Amino acid sequence: MSDLIDKKTLSVIQEPIELVSEPFAPFAEKLGIDTETLLQKIKDYLKTGVIRRFAGIVKHNKAGFAFNAMVAFEVDDLLCDDAGGKLSSLSFVSHCYRRTPYTDWPYNLYAMMHARSENEFSERISEIKNIISHRSVLVLQSLKEYKKSHYQIKKSE
Numbered sequence: 001m002s003d004l005i006d007k008k009t010l011s012v013i014q015e016p017i018e019l020v021s022e023p024f025a026p027f028a029e030k031l032g033i034d035t036e037t038l039l040q041k042i043k044d045y046l047k048t049g050v051i052r053r054f055a056g057i058v059k060h061n062k063a064g065f066a067f068n069a070m071v072a073f074e075v076d077d078l079l080c081d082d083a084g085g086k087l088s089s090l091s092f093v094s095h096c097y098r099r100t101p102y103t104d105w106p107y108n109l110y111a112m113m114h115a116r117s118e119n120e121f122s123e124r125i126s127e128i129k130n131i132i133s134h135r136s137v138l139v140l141q142s143l144k145e146y147k148k149s150h151y152q153i154k155k156s157e
């Protein structure tokens with residue numbers, strides 16, 4: 001992956017995807033390759049672990065999801081991986097992480113959840129309570145967003 005084309009490819013595929021009938025064509029054109037070659041490179045990066053996933057980023061508020069919150073769960077350590085897998089499979093969960101609990105903060109499983117309304121969000125919390133075993137749950141609603149971005153590989157020169 002150290003050759004220039006791979007660095008350039010990784011840099012280009014981080015750019016926003018246009019909503020057109022052939023969304024990969026502009027990327028391929030920038031790279032001077034055909035679309036099929038580009039798609040194969042992306043598949044190879046996924047297969048070899050160079051990238052973990054390739055996905056669009058949805059701006060939740062613009063998509064109609066007005067109520068979003070990080071939800072912290074206190075889950076038995078032995079059940080945490082199973083619970084994390086179940087949460088990750090839900091369409092309204094965009095991020096799911098296991099973290100170290102502390103004496104004064106027992107939460108060890110976190111999920112970023114999205115809903116169109118506070119009522120819908122409450123329904124989803126109730127749904128989760130029937131799916132995973134947990135001791136307690138805490139909804140951490142965002143008050144203000146200061147920064148939201150994703151990690152990007154520096155543009156190659």
